Amino acid sequence: MEKQYVRVNGNWEEDGSFIPLFILWENGLKYKIEKIVQRCPAASLKSGGAGLRYTCLFSQGQRRYLYFCENRWFIEK
Template identity: 40%
Template sequence: MDEDGHVRPLSIQWYDGKTYPIDEVKSVRRASSRKVGGDGICYTVRIGSNVTYLYYEDPRWFVEEIVPDTPPA
């Protein structure tokens, strides 16, 4: 949280324990996750050369996991 009371995420810790530092917060807006539902504050963040969406739905944070398409069996 900055001195004006705004929340700025600094990193994302993935479920395997690996931490990814956030290089830039590109935008902040109220939004719903189209993939997993939920409604809260959406942070568009850059981690390295990748851009993703981080959501804050008080009191939880979540990110939409990118799951590669798998060919049919």
């Protein structure tokens, strides 16, 4: 699998954590993250890289992993 780098909009919390709210694809599409199920350090076993992994729920119950690794965001394609 490949990494699909994306832009992420979100909010910084008082404790220094970041809460992603939207993912913006390179083609201009914007997807709202309905819920963050989990945030933990993890490796992307499918496309390589390690960092902070957010388990995100999108509309219609779609679950995807969003990674923050080396100051960039990506989703596995």
